[in-house]
Amino acid sequence: MGLVQSIGISRSGLQVERLRMDVVANNIANMNSTRQANGAPGPYQREILTIAAQDGAQPFPTLLARLTGETTPGGVTATAITTDPSPGRRVYDPSNPDADAQGYVTYPNIDLTVEMSDMLGAERSYQANATALNAMKTMAQAAIGIGSTH
Amino acid sequence: MNLSIFHDPRIDVLAQALDGLSQRQQAIAGNIANVDTPGYQRKDVTFEAALRAQFGLDAGTRLATTNPGHIPYAPGDPGLLATATNTNGSPLPVQRNDGNNVDIDYEMTLLAQTTLLYQTLAQAATNRFATLNGIVTRLT
Numbered sequence: 001m002g003l004v005q006s007i008g009i010s011r012s013g014l015q016v017e018r019l020r021m022d023v024v025a026n027n028i029a030n031m032n033s034t035r036q037a038n039g040a041p042g043p044y045q046r047e048i049l050t051i052a053a054q055d056g057a058q059p060f061p062t063l064l065a066r067l068t069g070e071t072t073p074g075g076v077t078a079t080a081i082t083t084d085p086s087p088g089r090r091v092y093d094p095s096n097p098d099a100d101a102q103g104y105v106t107y108p109n110i111d112l113t114v115e116m117s118d119m120l121g122a123e124r125s126y127q128a129n130a131t132a133l134n135a136m137k138t139m140a141q142a143a144i145g146i147g148s149t150h
Numbered sequence: 151m152n153l154s155i156f157h158d159p160r161i162d163v164l165a166q167a168l169d170g171l172s173q174r175q176q177a178i179a180g181n182i183a184n185v186d187t188p189g190y191q192r193k194d195v196t197f198e199a200a201l202r203a204q205f206g207l208d209a210g211t212r213l214a215t216t217n218p219g220h221i222p223y224a225p226g227d228p229g230l231l232a233t234a235t236n237t238n239g240s241p242l243p244v245q246r247n248d249g250n251n252v253d254i255d256y257e258m259t260l261l262a263q264t265t266l267l268y269q270t271l272a273q274a275a276t277n278r279f280a281t282l283n284g285i286v287t288r289l290t
Contacts, residue, residue: 006176076184131261143168147275
């Protein structure tokens with residue numbers, strides 16, 4: 001039971017880090033988007049992923065743990081993807097069709113340094129979760145080996 | 151007819167230690183999954199002291215020293231079953247401004263330690279059952 005739940009915890013970590021990577025990739029891909037997704041004027045706004053600790057990794061083990069009075073260490077979950085309201089960088093380019101009356105184009109509020117460091121963080125955290133998953137598999141195999149006489 | 155070899159307390163100790171290690175592994179997996187969660191406080195599982203008390207290992211297990219060069223073992227010394235029981239985790243303070251106290255290096259080393267100890271105890275249990283199996287097959 002414990003080992004099976006550990007898979008769910010590590011899986012939640014892997015999923016969240018992958019989602020974080022998706023958000024970062026989306027921010028980097030849109031770092032020069034001067035219009036919204038629907039074509040409306042206004043630059044792309046940087047997206048931020050907020051995460052929170054989870055009570056239990058999976059619905060069924062959580063329910064079972066509540067019934068048996070066990071406490072579960074839980075995993076992690078993504079709670080929301082919000083937009084960063086900070087103003088974008090303004091570049092003087094009067095010939096651009098998206099330039100305002102003063103001739104300035106507002107580009108998204110994306111700092112490539114921040115996105116790159118966030119990406120590295122997500123990558124390393126993903127690896128840590130994958131290592132935890134592999135350790136759990138090693139332990140499960142050792143447990144299966146108990147009592148086998150070869 | 152004496153069946154005491156099948157009620158070996160060593161198997162009970164091993165089973166409960168494996169259970170405790172499995173739960174610790176689960177706690178570590180949760181800590182690693184929440185390494186970036188703001189405000190998360192790490193969780194740990196401590197079971198060694200309770201296990202030693204339950205089976206009277208503190209009172210009974212001691213090593214004889216018959217040579218001045220022998221390393222003495224006194225009850226309460228960290229032995230095979232005593233690993234990190236520090237609920238605060240890393241002995242070094244974690245310098246983070248998001249209220250999270252997970253030290254990833256500490257968690258990864260504890261994970262490796264837990265896995266190795268689990269494998270060791272699982273192997274010990276396997277050997278014990280192989281011995282019993284050998285006895286049974288030779289008697290019949």
